[in-house]
Amino acid sequence: MAIDGNTKIFGVIGNPIEHSLSPNMHNANLESLGLNYVYLPFHVYEDNIEYLIDGAKALNIQGLNVTIPHKINVIKYLDEIDPLAEKIGAVNTINFEYKSDKTIAKGYNTDVLGAMRALKEKTDIKDKDVLVLGAGGASRAICYGLTEENVNSITILNRNLERALDLAGDITSSTEYTVNFDDFENIDTHLRDTDIIINTTPVGMYPNIYDKPLIYAQQMNPNMVVFDIVYTPLETGLLKEAKKIGATRVSGLKMFVYQGAESFKIWTGKDADIKAMEKSVMKESGIHSLKDF
Numbered sequence: 001m002a003i004d005g006n007t008k009i010f011g012v013i014g015n016p017i018e019h020s021l022s023p024n025m026h027n028a029n030l031e032s033l034g035l036n037y038v039y040l041p042f043h044v045y046e047d048n049i050e051y052l053i054d055g056a057k058a059l060n061i062q063g064l065n066v067t068i069p070h071k072i073n074v075i076k077y078l079d080e081i082d083p084l085a086e087k088i089g090a091v092n093t094i095n096f097e098y099k100s101d102k103t104i105a106k107g108y109n110t111d112v113l114g115a116m117r118a119l120k121e122k123t124d125i126k127d128k129d130v131l132v133l134g135a136g137g138a139s140r141a142i143c144y145g146l147t148e149e150n151v152n153s154i155t156i157l158n159r160n161l162e163r164a165l166d167l168a169g170d171i172t173s174s175t176e177y178t179v180n181f182d183d184f185e186n187i188d189t190h191l192r193d194t195d196i197i198i199n200t201t202p203v204g205m206y207p208n209i210y211d212k213p214l215i216y217a218q219q220m221n222p223n224m225v226v227f228d229i230v231y232t233p234l235e236t237g238l239l240k241e242a243k244k245i246g247a248t249r250v251s252g253l254k255m256f257v258y259q260g261a262e263s264f265k266i267w268t269g270k271d272a273d274i275k276a277m278e279k280s281v282m283k284e285s286g287i288h289s290l291k292d293f
């Protein structure tokens, strides 16, 4: 689509931003749907984050994705925040609504929506027992997402037990759930009652692709669903173990594509062309097939 006087702008802010797959993915979608929009990468330094929202409003930017390191810091400059994003404490999508007298910048978290969509595509989540590995920012988002899905139980395992306790405590005090936590030593006890395993740690992520997986095939069973939010590489050590036992696998790449599609839906009210987005991400990552994921 040629850029002309009517072209509208979406973008992603981050530091660094060069490696982001979002511009390619979103432009593939915009092109496929024939929309006169362009999606640009914006390299925004930490010191400039306070000017970002006013600057975007002044330039009539329609929507932004937010990536590392701005997902938390941007919140204080927003006019409104979606309740789930507020609970999570992180925003990855900003929608700008232009009204005659004032413009509203509202924050959302579509990482969580993307993760839940990727999971629900492969399994019912309702009433399931979920084991979450890790207690960092990604775990926080996923756990809050799970509390909105009527799962039966959530257990967090983390190397640093205090961090697991803090996260479990936060969720327990702000939702209807009593979240369990433990350290990795006791993993086998928890695995007996687990339907869904979600890895939110960077274990196995490029360049550390030969990291020892946190769980081996012998500890899993074929009825489990194993979701790794890491998608570089597509098939992590954990997902390789899941394949050995015949468990259902969910890739972080699906989560990435779906978070983008959810952002696009918030900005435009339209459904994204998921196939075009997947094709673009696969091409960028040198992946030929998403079969099995």
Ligand code: ATR
Pocket (backbone or CB within 6 Å): 133, 134, 135, 136, 137, 138, 139, 158, 159, 160, 161, 163, 200, 201, 202, 203
């Ligand atoms: P993110 O925002 O991506 O979640 P983070 O907040 O730094 O990143 O959290 C990373 C999570 O991965 C933490 O739970 C971390 O465990 P600790 O709290 O014990 O540090 C976990 N993690 C990172 N490297 C790990 C490893 N090699 N083995 C196990 N857990 C690891």
